Amino acid sequence: MVDRYVAAVDQGTTSTRCILFDHAGRLAAVAQREHRQHLPRPGWVEHDAQEILRNVLRVVGEAVQDVGAGPGQVVALGIANQRETTVLWDPRTGQPYGHAVVWQDLRTEARVEELAADGGRDRFRDVCGLPLTTYFAGPRIAWLLDATPGLRDAAAAGHVLFGTVDSWLVWNLTGGPDGGVHVTDVTNASRTMLMDLAGRHWSPALCEAMGVPMQILPEIRSSAEVYGLTGGPVAEVLPGVPVAAALGDQQAALFGQTCFAPGEAKCTYGTGSFVLINTGATPVTAEHGTLPTVAYQIGDEPAAYALEGAIAVTGSLVQWFRDGLGMIATAPDIEGLALSVPDNGGCYIVPAFSGLFAPHWRPDARGVVVGLTSFVTRAHLARAVLEATAWQTRDVVDAMDADSGLRLTSLRVDGGMTSNNLLMQTVADVLGVPVVRPMVSETVSLGAAYAAGLAVGWWPDLEGLRRNWHRAGEWLPHADPAAVARGHEDWTRAVQHSFGWSREPSSHDGGAPSAQPGR
Template identity: 50%
Template sequence: MSDHILAIDQGTTGTTVIIFDRETRIAGRAYAEFTQHYPQPGRVEHDAAEIWRVTLDTAARALKQAGLAPRDLRGIGITNQRETVLAWNRHTGEPAHRAIVWQDRRTAAFCDELRARDGVTALIRSRTGLVVDPYFSGTKLRWLLENVPGLRAGVEKGDILFGTIDTWLIWNLTGGAAHVTDPSNAARTQLFDIHAGRWDDDLLALMDVPARGLPVVRPSSAVLGHTAADGFLGVAGIPIAGVAGDQQAALFGQACHGPGLAKNTYGTGSFLLMHTGAETLRDPGPLLSTVAWRIGDEPLEYALEGAIFVTGAAVQWLRDGLGLIASAAQTEELARSIPDNEGVYFVPALTGLGAPHWDPYARGLIAGLTRGTGRAHLARAALEAMAYQTGDVVRAIEAQTGITLTELRADGGAVGNGFLMQFQADLLGVPVEVPQIAETTALGAAYLAGLATGIWQDREEIRATWKPARRFEPGMKPAERDRLYRQWARAVDHSRGWAAEQGQA
């Protein structure tokens, strides 16, 4: 058996599989997109069966590129889009409904009802560290139970299982033998007490979700199960040894293992996390307190998070929705082709606004258009919006913690865009570092699995492997930075509450 870990990075728009060796060299890599379903405005769904098929195909292609057979793997690590949730039949493996994606807003009205009840917001905040928002899984599960015929009865009979995407993949990999999740994913359901580390009866009653369908919560770095011969490319016995939600995996992969260290992942959305140690922040304000991970039998560790719903997805919209660009990479050339934004701002609230605004009724807005506005301005505005939204979260974190950020570690697909990274450094006024391995989400899953299977002995050994590839130093004058922020804030204010009168979220 070789010292190779296969990491499955199951994202919102596609699945990436990367095979790492002990020196974190990439032996094989494959990627495939899957279908996005938009049945109604504000609704986003995935076909979980398609995700499973894509995962198997992508893993097979990555192994072929690496020249490895499945039996050569030391273990498998999984990282996933976190709040996306589904239900399936434990006997047939058939999903009961399409998975409801984290971006989905269909439960906004129920969230309004929860906020209107005395003490509910405080209860959810104190137990979960989360705000009341359709983003999280609990209200999505409630919707499935109320709208899919026979689902609740199936749960009561023990025929139906719930899970986030990590749970779905593990269940399939093990041939149905393991129905498990880890604390970083459980913490995003609004059903899990992050202090006690268990499913919470009061929250389950509040959402009217039966506990019977929920997975067992296991550590993020531990052997959670083994592949079945009919579950993973015909090979049984490979340990599934690392699991974490995508943003926590990226935090681990960026070697942000101690309090005060922060990273931002630029993907479909962007997620800025700061490690806060073994204690949660009791008053996170407009941010989220969440579980970072649990390593074996060690105590839970926590993070402070700002979740931004749409960043890279805005560029994808320019490409697929408007046809303004042929590829995401084209945005850098377009952005550099004009000297500044000429007053054009794009607030990409295409599925509402996340932190620090938390407005499910916000809608996308482009402001400052003139006769001279062209596609270069829209491309630049989409890139700048990623940086502005990140800046909003950084300002909120600094206000809540009293800690001034001294650098930001960046990862995700958009870090290859030099214009964006430089503008981000300029806007924050601190250096932005990009690691040699930009896909730190997959790397974090590999690290967690490698710790549990003995490839790496401890976190010190892992930290020694982290190296920056590029460092962007800030160069913008504070007065210019403040001027840009003021205009951005005006645009955000105009986007807020846009869909409230239509009753749509």
């Protein structure tokens, strides 16, 4: 029997991967390439969209070659992508108009301030669900159109297309200038500030307010359907394969973790961390610092929504402890050092290196260490570093519980930090729920593969995907609830000490920050 696979392209902020999965959801092959980060000015972050496309073609070819797959063995291709990164290109030639502007980029601060001057940062929240911030793509599109001479005129003439990275890739993988399909999915569209969140269509009012011509926007489609068949250069290795899924990376991780029911949640622990909880078939009004977003939509079925909480500094705090302070030689060393003491010695570290994000949204906050005494050693500091990630997770989950009315019963986790058993146990203790890690850790790619496989009928339904999910590790809470409550009270006091340290001018009014965590 000939093996068959689904290919998933995970196009991230620093690299691009292609992973082939078999019918059981097991990884069969992987190929990866990094791309250059362009930093032309302070606060500006760009990528070369053509370089990204070349890397996609290379990693797809390498993964297919690795398993020796021939025609017909790859049944579908799905895409997961860095969200909010903005590409403008000429549909006649396929050439981008300059570099892609990355989701981390801060160049639209002035434009965001202008928009917020008339109605505040929540001016558009009742339509798109999002506060005004440099994070999202809408203001970035308008900035590019105005900053590039003649580009608005070219857009009016039909010579400009906009897309987040999913749109750029789908258009190119389905033929590019020779019939490429210009689409995006609901998860990526929900991160532009231009989509009506409840109706899942472009909002003329939002587009007009932000100065974005609607004719350049892609068609909004579901996350799992056949957008088109592979064409152009990719067809040399994957001829006629359905391009059948697109999801933003964090939504893809939620899908790969099979969080299909309201109340099911995941956290991806990396440089920064992202918590998402499925909230069901209608968007939730978020009033406690989380962001409503579309979780996924399968074909013509009703969309599922989610709340998202972004934590700026988690894994990067361990890196700082290693590189900035020189306290450990390697990142894994922190676990043994922290285990050498029974607690944090009364010390708390709040890693607000460039502000605090969900649920506080305080760009004026800066990192603090509180509770220091002569008793505290580097081992206590190591424990405080790990506990900072756990307490930040608790703050986000508490906000999600308050916004959604759903009570978290377990947390599914993925990402590099999940190899730290002490950290995972601490998360379970402070949340008071089981923390569960799956057998397949590549949940972003797996989510894109699952959606593509569903679209072509390779997997029959969501329940079939649930059967593919297998537990690799579980941590049950066993801490004294009273001790956890005291620790959370102390943590909250420490967080309050971090507020107001930045003397840089800020228009903070309780909305979102002007910078976002790394992925």
